[in-house]
Amino acid sequence: MSAPSAPVPAVPGVPGVAGNAAIQLIALVVMLAAWEVAVRALDVSPGKLPPPSAVFATMWSGRVALAGAVGTTLYEALLGLAAGIVFGVLSGISFSRFRLLERMLLPYFVASQAVPIIAFGAIIVMWFGNGVASKAVIATYLSFFPVAVNTLTGIRRVNPEEVGLLRTFGAGTMEILWKLQLPTALPSIFTAVRLAVGLAMVGAIVGEWFGASQGLGVVLLTAMFDNHVEQLWAGILLTGVTGTALFAAVVLLQRKFVWWHADG
Amino acid sequence: MTPKIRLQNISKRFAVGSNVVPAVENVNLSLNSGDFVTLVGPSGCGKSTLFNILVGLLAPDSGGELHIDGKLVAADHLLGRVAFMPQRDMLMPWRTVLDNAILAAEIDGVPRAAARKRALDSLDRFGLRGFENHHPAQLSGGMRQRVALMRTFMFDRDVMLLDEPFGALDALTRAMMQRWLLEVWEGAKRTVLFITHDIDEAIFLGDRVLVMSARPGHIKMELPVPLPRPRAPDIITSAPFVELKRTLLAAVEDESRKAFAAMNREILPDPADA
Amino acid sequence: MSDMPANKTGEGAWRRRYSLLWPPALAAILILAAWELSIWLFKLPNFVLPTPQEILVAAIQDRGQVLHDTWATLVESLVGYVAGSVLGLGIALLFVTFPRVERALLPAYVTINSVPMVAYGPLAIIWLGIGASSKITLIIIAVSYSILINALAGLRSCDPGAISLLRTFGASERTILLKLRLPAAMPAIFSGLRVAVVHAMILAVVLEMLGAREGLGWTVFKSTQMMDFVAAWVAVGATVIVSLAIYSVVNWIGHKLVWW
Ligand SMILES: Nc1ncnc2c1ncn2[C@@H]1O[C@H](COP(=O)(O)OP(=O)(O)O)[C@@H](O)[C@H]1O
Ligand SMILES: [Mg+2]
Numbered sequence: 001m002s003a004p005s006a007p008v009p010a011v012p013g014v015p016g017v018a019g020n021a022a023i024q025l026i027a028l029v030v031m032l033a034a035w036e037v038a039v040r041a042l043d044v045s046p047g048k049l050p051p052p053s054a055v056f057a058t059m060w061s062g063r064v065a066l067a068g069a070v071g072t073t074l075y076e077a078l079l080g081l082a083a084g085i086v087f088g089v090l091s092g093i094s095f096s097r098f099r100l101l102e103r104m105l106l107p108y109f110v111a112s113q114a115v116p117i118i119a120f121g122a123i124i125v126m127w128f129g130n131g132v133a134s135k136a137v138i139a140t141y142l143s144f145f146p147v148a149v150n151t152l153t154g155i156r157r158v159n160p161e162e163v164g165l166l167r168t169f170g171a172g173t174m175e176i177l178w179k180l181q182l183p184t185a186l187p188s189i190f191t192a193v194r195l196a197v198g199l200a201m202v203g204a205i206v207g208e209w210f211g212a213s214q215g216l217g218v219v220l221l222t223a224m225f226d227n228h229v230e231q232l233w234a235g236i237l238l239t240g241v242t243g244t245a246l247f248a249a250v251v252l253l254q255r256k257f258v259w260w261h262a263d264g
Numbered sequence: 265m266t267p268k269i270r271l272q273n274i275s276k277r278f279a280v281g282s283n284v285v286p287a288v289e290n291v292n293l294s295l296n297s298g299d300f301v302t303l304v305g306p307s308g309c310g311k312s313t314l315f316n317i318l319v320g321l322l323a324p325d326s327g328g329e330l331h332i333d334g335k336l337v338a339a340d341h342l343l344g345r346v347a348f349m350p351q352r353d354m355l356m357p358w359r360t361v362l363d364n365a366i367l368a369a370e371i372d373g374v375p376r377a378a379a380r381k382r383a384l385d386s387l388d389r390f391g392l393r394g395f396e397n398h399h400p401a402q403l404s405g406g407m408r409q410r411v412a413l414m415r416t417f418m419f420d421r422d423v424m425l426l427d428e429p430f431g432a433l434d435a436l437t438r439a440m441m442q443r444w445l446l447e448v449w450e451g452a453k454r455t456v457l458f459i460t461h462d463i464d465e466a467i468f469l470g471d472r473v474l475v476m477s478a479r480p481g482h483i484k485m486e487l488p489v490p491l492p493r494p495r496a497p498d499i500i501t502s503a504p505f506v507e508l509k510r511t512l513l514a515a516v517e518d519e520s521r522k523a524f525a526a527m528n529r530e531i532l533p534d535p536a537d538a
Numbered sequence: 539m540s541d542m543p544a545n546k547t548g549e550g551a552w553r554r555r556y557s558l559l560w561p562p563a564l565a566a567i568l569i570l571a572a573w574e575l576s577i578w579l580f581k582l583p584n585f586v587l588p589t590p591q592e593i594l595v596a597a598i599q600d601r602g603q604v605l606h607d608t609w610a611t612l613v614e615s616l617v618g619y620v621a622g623s624v625l626g627l628g629i630a631l632l633f634v635t636f637p638r639v640e641r642a643l644l645p646a647y648v649t650i651n652s653v654p655m656v657a658y659g660p661l662a663i664i665w666l667g668i669g670a671s672s673k674i675t676l677i678i679i680a681v682s683y684s685i686l687i688n689a690l691a692g693l694r695s696c697d698p699g700a701i702s703l704l705r706t707f708g709a710s711e712r713t714i715l716l717k718l719r720l721p722a723a724m725p726a727i728f729s730g731l732r733v734a735v736v737h738a739m740i741l742a743v744v745l746e747m748l749g750a751r752e753g754l755g756w757t758v759f760k761s762t763q764m765m766d767f768v769a770a771w772v773a774v775g776a777t778v779i780v781s782l783a784i785y786s787v788v789n790w791i792g793h794k795l796v797w798w
Contacts, residue, residue, distance in 0.1 A: 027645030103561035114785040116740040169368040170344025224660035240653030260357040
């Protein structure tokens with residue numbers, strides 16, 4: 001087995017014009033308009049592809065239930081993400097401390113990045129039941145691995161001479177961790193968190209497919225079974241908006257906390 | 265008077281692969297309280313290694329002794345007792361000038377607010393007034409060095425070790441920084457050991473100049489600098505200065521040639537080794 | 539240095555490989571032991587956690603089914619992966635050659651991909667049915683996107699000085715693309731190809747869970763619904779092995795082609 005050896009790479013920045021949020025928003029509006037016009041002009045059956053106006057009408061009439069679904073999925077994803085980040089950072093720190101632990105487990109952590117570990121989700125739901133917990137656990141373990149790997153690589157990036165300097169000031173292990181190692185690792189931790197946001201959303205939604213009573217995954221699944229295409233599109237758009245909002249929140253936090261690092 | 269710090273027969277060998285590289289060998293030196301001693305030597309002769317021993321980061325090989333105020337101490341006893349300024353400024357990019365300056369004091373246990381207040385009061389002395397809220401990336405090389413020096417001064421210790429602090433600066437900035445360092449030092453008498461590879465700098469700053477030999481480094485020559493203080497910039501053209509420089513140049517030149525020859529030997533392996 | 543006796547370096551390489559391998563092997567043994575021990579200690583029934591032997595025995599007994607499912611998932615993910623890679627690279631070349639097309643189309647591509655691709659799963663099933671085409675279509679979209687983004691970054695990464703130099707030699711844009719930009723973009727393209735493996739596998743497995751007639755994801759789903767937990771573990775295990783195999787092949791090709 002040749003396990004992937006590289007750490008989770010930084011997501012290459014979306015190049016050129018697309019990086020701009022305003023342009024992205026304009027693109028969305030243009031696409032929705034084109035979609036509306038095309039569906040009307042070509043007289044597509046709404047059962048195949050409903051016009052956005054119909055999708056928004058469905059969203060509006062089902063707004064209470066849909067808001068509940070967004071809330072549930074967001075809660076599951078956030079809970080999982082938070083736990084994944086905490087455990088990930090803690091394991092990254094432990095790896096940096098205990099060389100043997102790293103050599104024993106890191107290969108598996110890195111290999112997990114090349115495997116659809118979401119397949120274990122079915123088993124997780126079996127273990128943790130149909131409630132919020134199982135989805136949060138799935139989101140946790142999906143976001144955990146990249147955060148752990150990148151915390152370690154971030155801490156490894158610390159120059160040993162800088163550790164030495166702090167030691168000459170009389171700093172202990174914890175002070176070196178807080179004042180030097182974690183701040184240095186923060187950019188690469190954030191890179192992993194940006195990746196983890198998407199994974200946590202996917203974890204929550206797919207977890208809901210294995211059994212749940214509420215959430216965006218449930219909206220998508222029931223719409224599929226009922227062949228309710230407007231509802232399905234409503235679910236897709238809301239998933240996109242929720243995921244993008246979560247991602248944007250992380251990017252804002254990153255700008256606030258690691259402004260000093262170039263690739264923000 | 266007992267010396268502040270005394271090194272006796274200090275050696276350090278590094279294991280590099282299966283080889284053993286002696287970096288410093290049988291170094292003997294003492295620093296008296298309030299001394300400004302400069303150390304010159306060819307690059308790679310073990311100056312930084314010696315500093316790492318003096319600050320407690322490296323344990324010397326057995327057989328050597330470290331004395332502080334006349335007492336024999338273990339190597340790691342020195343951690344937290346000597347104010348060290350490494351060759352690179354190592355400022356933290358996420359901290360402001362002010363917070364970089366108080367880093368050592370903060371780790372030393374001074375409450376942040378008190379340390380900040382003290383730092384604000386001494387900004388003028390370090391020529392950093394108005395820059396306290398800037399970040400290192402916004403500063404010139406000379407300013408960054410001043411922040412690093414301020415951090416070292418704010419770590420209130422009797423002994424300061426400065427490893428080529430002005431090595432990366434252009435000649436004009438460097439000359440200004442030297443005069444400024446002397447002013448600051450005269451204002452707050454500390455014992456200073458200052459590494460440089462610039463002989464003018466060594467004489468201009470020091471009460472004594474130590475010359476280190478090529479690797480394995482030991483103290484090859486010790487030359488007192490009887491020039492009066494405060495020293496004016498044009499002292500470097502005075503006859504006694506030039507005389508000292510001639511003596512030092514000869515000694516350093518000799519060692520540099522040896523270091524260069526040793527380097528060539530390493531590149532073209534000696535047939536006897538095969 | 540270079541005239542070091544060959545057997546000595548060989549020995550060193552072996553020692554290094556050995557020192558890299560024993561810790562994860564030890565971890566695997568410890569994990570298996572903890573697995574067995576907890577089943578024995580807490581008397582866990584096999585629907586909570588089957589023993590490794592049970593899983594292995596079931597895998598061997600049902601090998602016909604397992605191989606059939608593995609083949610189905612492999613075909614979906616590989617067809618989607620290869621088609622998606624070609625498409626992504628093609629679009630990247632198009633965009634680099636005609637920046638106007640990029641300005642018009644890239645934002646749309648980014649918008650479509652800002653929704654987690656699995657959320658399109660139910661729609662793909664409705665539109666394209668529960669056969670392989672729904673899986674392959676989504677895989678193509680996802681894979682082409684990650685190749686596109688990486689290839690664009692790679693194609694743009696090369697030194698403008700080198701481009702001007704080739705221009706002074708009278709090179710055409712096409713020559714510059716083939717001789718300079720594309721080779722320079724290879725590392726980035728391969729890192730996209732590597733990441734895309736797991737995207738393809740995730741989509742294949744997850745979409746099979748939503749609806750399929752065969753495949754590893756479908757078996758995981760069906761077995762958990764039918765409370766046949768050992769079968770679910772077998773299918774999950776096969777998924778892991780298939781992904782690592784594809785990943786290793788892509789990685790190996792990458793190392794052969796991008797040796798610099
Ligand atoms: N940690 C180390 N391991 C192995 N060799 C070292 C180490 N630190 C320094 N050396 C070697 O010791 C010699 C002296 O280095 P150093 O003290 O940095 O010299 P200087 O500061 O005078 O330029 C050099 O040849 C260097 O390669
Ligand atoms: Mg040095």
